[in-house]
Amino acid sequence: MVKLGGVAVHGYGGYIPRYRIKAEEIGRVWGQDKSGSPVVEKAVAGIDEDAATMAVEAARMALRRAMIDPKKISAIYVGSESKPYAVKPTGTIVAEAIGASPTKLAADLEFACKAGSEAIAIIAGLIRSGQIEYGLAIGADTAQGRPGDALEYTAASGAAAFILGRLDDRAIAEIEAWSAYATDTPDFWRRPSDKYPMHAARFTGEPAYFRHILGAVQSLLEDDGYALNEIDYFVFHQPNVKFPLVVAKYLKVDQEKLSPGLIANLVGNTYSACSLLGLVNVLDQAQPGQRILLASYGSGAGSDAFLIRILDGIFERRDLAPRLAELIEDKIYIDYSMYLKFREEIIMR
Amino acid sequence: MRIPGYWRNTQFFYRLAGWKCVHCGAFHHYKPVVCKRCGSREFAQAELPSSGKLITYTIVRSPPRGFELFAPYAIGLIELEDGTRILSQLTDFKENELKDEIKVEAVFRRVRINGDQGIIEYGYKFRPALRRS
Numbered sequence: 001m002v003k004l005g006g007v008a009v010h011g012y013g014g015y016i017p018r019y020r021i022k023a024e025e026i027g028r029v030w031g032q033d034k035s036g037s038p039v040v041e042k043a044v045a046g047i048d049e050d051a052a053t054m055a056v057e058a059a060r061m062a063l064r065r066a067m068i069d070p071k072k073i074s075a076i077y078v079g080s081e082s083k084p085y086a087v088k089p090t091g092t093i094v095a096e097a098i099g100a101s102p103t104k105l106a107a108d109l110e111f112a113c114k115a116g117s118e119a120i121a122i123i124a125g126l127i128r129s130g131q132i133e134y135g136l137a138i139g140a141d142t143a144q145g146r147p148g149d150a151l152e153y154t155a156a157s158g159a160a161a162f163i164l165g166r167l168d169d170r171a172i173a174e175i176e177a178w179s180a181y182a183t184d185t186p187d188f189w190r191r192p193s194d195k196y197p198m199h200a201a202r203f204t205g206e207p208a209y210f211r212h213i214l215g216a217v218q219s220l221l222e223d224d225g226y227a228l229n230e231i232d233y234f235v236f237h238q239p240n241v242k243f244p245l246v247v248a249k250y251l252k253v254d255q256e257k258l259s260p261g262l263i264a265n266l267v268g269n270t271y272s273a274c275s276l277l278g279l280v281n282v283l284d285q286a287q288p289g290q291r292i293l294l295a296s297y298g299s300g301a302g303s304d305a306f307l308i309r310i311l312d313g314i315f316e317r318r319d320l321a322p323r324l325a326e327l328i329e330d331k332i333y334i335d336y337s338m339y340l341k342f343r344e345e346i347i348m349r
Numbered sequence: 350m351r352i353p354g355y356w357r358n359t360q361f362f363y364r365l366a367g368w369k370c371v372h373c374g375a376f377h378h379y380k381p382v383v384c385k386r387c388g389s390r391e392f393a394q395a396e397l398p399s400s401g402k403l404i405t406y407t408i409v410r411s412p413p414r415g416f417e418l419f420a421p422y423a424i425g426l427i428e429l430e431d432g433t434r435i436l437s438q439l440t441d442f443k444e445n446e447l448k449d450e451i452k453v454e455a456v457f458r459r460v461r462i463n464g465d466q467g468i469i470e471y472g473y474k475f476r477p478a479l480r481r482s
Contacts, residue, residue, distance in 0.1 A: 018441045018476075047419055048440055048458040053471065056457040084469055093471065097363040097457050322479050330479055332443055348417060 007124045008171035009308070010068065010134065011163035011317065013061025014280035014324040015054050016267055019044040020331045021339045023153045029336045030148050037153065038241035042268025044334065045142040045157035047342050051080040052090045054159035055140040056097040058273075061321035062161040063098055065172070068134060070098050073163065075105035075126055075135035079115025079272040081190070081197075082142045083108050094138065104132070112188060113237060114298025115139060116160065116272040121178055121304055123164045134165040141271035146196035147345070154240060156268025160276035172313045173283065173292075175306055177224050181215030182302030189300065199299075208301045209243055214250065216305035217295050226307060228253065232290040235261030235278040237297035239269045247295075260285055261292075266328050277324065279308075284323040286310045355470055362472035365435075365455060369395035376433055399455040400478060401429035406439060406447055415461045427453055427475055441476040452478040 020041045027034030045054065055078050063070055076091035083090050091106030105126075109115040116139015123135035138161045145155030167174055187208035190197040200208075213236060220226070234253050236244035241264055248258045261278035270277055275296040282292050288310050295305040340346055360366040361378040368377045371393050375386040383390055406425035409416075416422070423439040425447075439447070440458055453475040460472040 046441055046458075048460070048474065050459060050469075052469075053457050053459060060457075096359055097471070099364060099366070326479055332441070344418070 005174070005176060006167050007127050007164055007175045008167040008311070009162055009173040009175065009283075010165045010171055010313075011062035011064070011066025012172065012280055012283055013058040013063075013065065013161045013321055014273075014277045014327070015057040015061065015159045016043045016270075016277070016324070016327040017045045017049055017054065017157050018330060018332050019046055019334050019342065021334055021336070025336055026153055026339075034153060039154050039265055039268055041266065042154060042156035043158055043270065044339060044342055047344075049142070049157070050084045051078070051082045051140040051142055051159070052084050052093045054142070054157065055080075055090060055094050055138045055161065058140065058159035058161035059094050059098050059136060059138060062136065062163045064321045065317040066134075066163040067317070067320070068163070068165075070100040073098075073100040073134045073136050074103060074132040075123055076100065076103055076138070077105075077107055077109055077119035077122055077135070078138045078140060079109040079111070079117070079119045080140050081110055081112060081115070081271055082144060090140075094136070100136070111302060112298035112300050113239070113269075113271045113274055114296040114302055114304055116276050117294070117296035117304040117306070118298075120162060120164065120175075120306065121180065124175060124178065127164055127166060134163055137162045137164065139272035139274075139276045141273055143269060143271040144190075144196050149196070151197070151199065154264070154269040156270045158267060158270035158273040158277055160273045160280050162276070170313045170316070171311050172317050173311055174309045176291075176309055177220055177226075177307040179216050179220035179223070179305045180302060181212050181219060183212070185212070185299075185301035187299045187301055204239075204299065205243070208299065209237070209239070209297050210247065210250075212301050212303040213237065213247055213295045213297050213305075216303035217247075217251070217293065220293070220305040220307060224307070230291060231293045231307070232257060233261055233282045233286060233292040234258050235275055235282055235292060235294045237275040237295065237303070238262060238264035238278060239274070239297075241265050263324070263328065281324045283310075283314070284318065284325065286314065288312045288314060352468060355468070362460070362470075363457065365397035365399065365473060367395060367397070368392040397433055397435070398430040401427045401435075401453060401475075402450045403439075403447065403453050403475075404428055404434070405449070415463070418462065423447065425453070425475060438474040439476065440474040446477050454478040
C-alpha cells in the first residue's frame with residue numbers, strides 16, 4: 001500500500017458510444033437463448049470510432065470539468081488493448097485533439113483491463129515527485145470478442161479519463177491511498193498477430209480475478225487501517241455482473257454501496273475503461289466527504305486498488321459535462337448485421 | 350491525402366482551430382499571408398465553436414475511394430454558434446433525427462483509413478447534440 005496524500009482528481013469524463021446490441025440479438029445468431037442474460041446489452045463503437053477517438057471524447061469531458069489550460073497537462077498515458085496503431089502513441093493524438101500539444105510524456109500502456117488504472121498510478125507518482133503539474137490518465141477500448149465466443153456477449157466499447165494534479169481547494173476528489181497486486185497468471189491473452197483474445201474459461205475466476213482483486217483490496221484496507229464502514233462506494237472491475245457481486249459478498253459489502261458503480265449490465269465489459277467508468281458513475285452522484293474504493297483487474301494478472309475521498313469541488317465541476325447516465329440512456333439499437341459492419345468483420349476487398 | 354498535408358491541418362481537423370483576421374474577423378483554417386476578405390496581414394489564433402445547428406444535409410450512398418467503409422454517410426451544412434457555416438460529415442444519427450435546425454456538436458472521429466498499412470486520418474464530424482434543449 002502506498003499513501004498518495006496530496007494527489008487529487010481535478011477532472012473526469014466517461015464516454016460510451018451511442019450504439020447498443022442486445023445479448024438476445026447475438027444469441028439469436030448463434031442459437032443461444034440469452035433472454036435472461038445479466039448483461040442485457042453492450043455498447044458498440046461506431047464505424048468511425050476507435051480507442052483513440054473515444055479517449056479524446058472522454059478527455060474533453062475531463063478537461064471541461066478540470067477548467068485548466070490544457071497546456072498545463074504534461075503527461076498523457078492511455079491504457080488500451082485495442083490501440084489503433086501497433087506503433088504510434090495514442091497519447092499524442094489525444095494531446096493534439098485537446099490542445100495539450102506539445103506534451104512532455106505520452107505513452108500507451110497495456111495490462112489487459114487494468115492498463116487505465118495503472119496510468120492513474122503512474123501519473124500520481126509523477127505529480128507526487130513534482131515532475132509534472134497535471135497529468136491525464138485514460139482507459140479506452142473497443143473490446144474484441146471472437147464471433148460465437150462467450151466474450152462476444154460482453155466485450156464492449158468505452159473510455160474514461162481523469163486529470164490529476166496536486167491537492168487544492170478546487171479539487172474534485174483526493175486519492176488517499178493505492179495498493180497493487182500482480183502475478184504471472186495466464187487467464188486471458190492475445191498473441192501479437194491474433195485479432196481475438198483467448199481465455200482459460202473458469203480459470204479466469206478463482207486464481208485470477210478473485211485472488212488479485214482481493215489481494216489488492218485487503219492490502220489497502222489492512223495496511224492502512226481503513227474499516228469497511230468508512231467506505232461509501234465500492235467499484236470493482238466488472239467483466240460480467242456476477243464477479244463483482246461475489247467480491248462484494250465475500251467482503252460483506254452492502255448491495256447499495258456496490259450498485260452505483262456497477263454498470264456492466266447496461267454497457268458490457270469495456271476492458272481498460274471498465275472499472276473506471278464505474279468510478280465515473282459514482283463520481284456523478286457521490287457527496288463531499290464520502291469515500292470510494294476502486295479495484296481494477298487486468299488479466300495476466302493484476303489489480304490496482306485506490307481509496308478516493310470526494311471533496312467540495314465536485315459541486316462546481318460535476319455538471320460542466322454530461323453525466324454518464326445521459327450517455328447510457330442515449331442509444332441506438334443495432335442488429336447483428338450492423339454490428340459486424342461496425343466491427344469491420346465484413347471483408348471489403 | 351499526403352501525410353504532410355494532413356499533418357499541417359491537424360489543428361483544424363482535430364479541434365476546429367485556426368487563425369482569425371484581427372481586422373475583419375474572417376476565419377482561416379490555415380495561417381494565410383493575407384486575409385481572404387480584407388487583405389490584412391494580422392491574425393490571431395482562434396477556435397471555432399464546437400456546436401451549432403444543422404441547416405441542411407444530403408446522404409452519400411456512392412462514396413469516393415477511401416470512404417467505402419462509412420457508406421452510407423451524411424454531409425451536413427452547419428451553422429456554428431458564432432454564425433460561421435461549415436460542411437461536415439454527420440455521424441451517430443437516426444435519419445429521422447436530421448431535422449432542420451437540430452442542435453449538433455463536434456466529435457472526434459476517424460475520417461479516412463489509408464488501407465491496412467497507411468495512416469488513420471482523424472478529424473471532426475458532427476452529431477446530434479447529447480443535450481438538445
